[in-house]
Amino acid sequence: MKGLKLGQFVRGNSIIHQLDPRTKIIVCLVVIFSILINYKWYVILLNMSLIAAVIILSRIEPAKILRSLRKLRYLFLLTFIFQSILTSGEPLFHVGSVYVTREGVSLGVSTIFRLMILYLCSTLLTMTTSPLKLASGIESLFAPLRRLRIPVHQFSMLISAALRFIPTIIEEAQILTRAQRSRGAQFNSPSVIVRIKSMAAVLIPLLAASLQRADDLAAAMESRCYTGGSNQIRISKLRFGKKDKLALGLVSLVFLVFVFCI
Amino acid sequence: MAAGSIELINVTKEYATGRSHKKCALDNITLTINQGEFVGLVGMNGSGKSTLARLINGLILPTAGKVFVNGIDTADRKSIIEIRRHVGMVFQNPDNQIVSPIVEEDVAFGPENLGCYADEVKERIDWALQATGMDELRHHAPYLLSGGQKQKVAIAAALSMRPDYLILDEPTSMLDPGGKYDLIENLKMLNEKYGITVMLISHHMEDVVHADRLIVLDQGQIYLEGTPREVFSSENFFSAGFKPPGIVQLVSNLRKRGHMIDENIITVQQMVEYICRL
Ligand SMILES: Nc1ncnc2c1ncn2[C@@H]1O[C@H](COP(=O)(O)OP(=O)(O)OP(=O)(O)O)[C@@H](O)[C@H]1O
């Protein structure tokens, strides 16, 4: 599968792609904070509609995004089950001595939505922003932290390189899994020991190959005069334009009203 | 130390393997590459080709001896950017040298690191993409391109620094014959039209038949050196286990049988022309 992978940048020319990476990062942070400090239904609804709007505006096929959500279904299910039986409140029904409460069910549902929002928000950010732009954006936003001796540039480059390698590493893991399976590795053996051994046969070569890749990339970047220092040219290329002011203004206004006033 | 050349003077490179073991990858090499040349570098696995390439742009430093690029010593860490802007590098695996998921942005990486301004960066990208024929794919995602196209992106990325020298470490080994042919043609054009010095490392003799000069490395030493024809017809070349391109073997076998064919023929094209003239 050469197509889309989790959170991978999708080329595009939509208004969302054109926005300054800093705008997108800030909106993402606003969404995440709002969902962490306040989980009333209307905040969830607001975030979901914002995400829906971004998906439509970015012209990314919604089906692709929904398909990637499916990977998280067990996480959602487990969260829901635990929330609904561990929250105390008015019991709905019980299985033996385990009580499912009304409060638990509603908390479970809202937690699923909150997880979904967290996931979608970060995925959309990386899908519509190229890793180099994202790195410049992070670097420029967090530049003040340099005063505290935090290596902002290094961190942002790290994130960018990690994002850049996710698809390659997933692809490699698939190849290795197939190769080991064809040699008789039992990934779904009933014995846990056998399964762990089979996994190790994939993980160790994967790690070795990733280190090789990292080494190659470092040589290629160094050869192109990258010195590990922050690059003012790339940062100064970011343009915080009218669209960004508008988008940011709108989003912050709506959020302030919703989160604090209602 | 003439400007306008790469000079290696008595260069030895040893790698430390284990506590007290050393592996001598290059052994007392002296070599000059002049501006404008097209040099082919061939050798068996482990003969030290990649080591030689990495020494030239200062990715590694020699254990003994000196490497000069345009008169600048690679051991001089203050001038390392100056050296690397003169020496563009392309590596074997096209996937591992791509920095950005947009062709244009990837090509811009070098000039931006050099501190060029936006106009200048754009000009360089335009030129590099046009010189490699990748103009139309500038907004594409590199990982969706073919191996040959990816490798051309890597060449464009190196070209955007406006180097004097272009060193390619087995750029063709992951390409199919078509992609390979395309790439070599592109390199010849860059060499002839823009005067860029090319050093092409390869396992395949067919890749380097057009070189002005061929250098054969063996166990860290320069084993043979000369024009491709001289090298291919040398007795030592055979005895070291190398095989010349098929067409050269054909010519020499035919000559052994008594057919007086021009021994200068080293490419299929030349052979075709020769036969047509008969
Ligand atoms: N980082 C390293 N550490 C230790 N030994 C090394 C290292 N890099 C290369 N060598 C050794 O140095 C020798 C020359 O290696 P080099 O990679 O230059 O060969 P090469 O001609 O490029 O081979 P290939 O055709 O396989 O690419 C080899 O024997 C290799 O094992």
Ligand SMILES: [Mg+2]
């Ligand atoms: Mg090599």
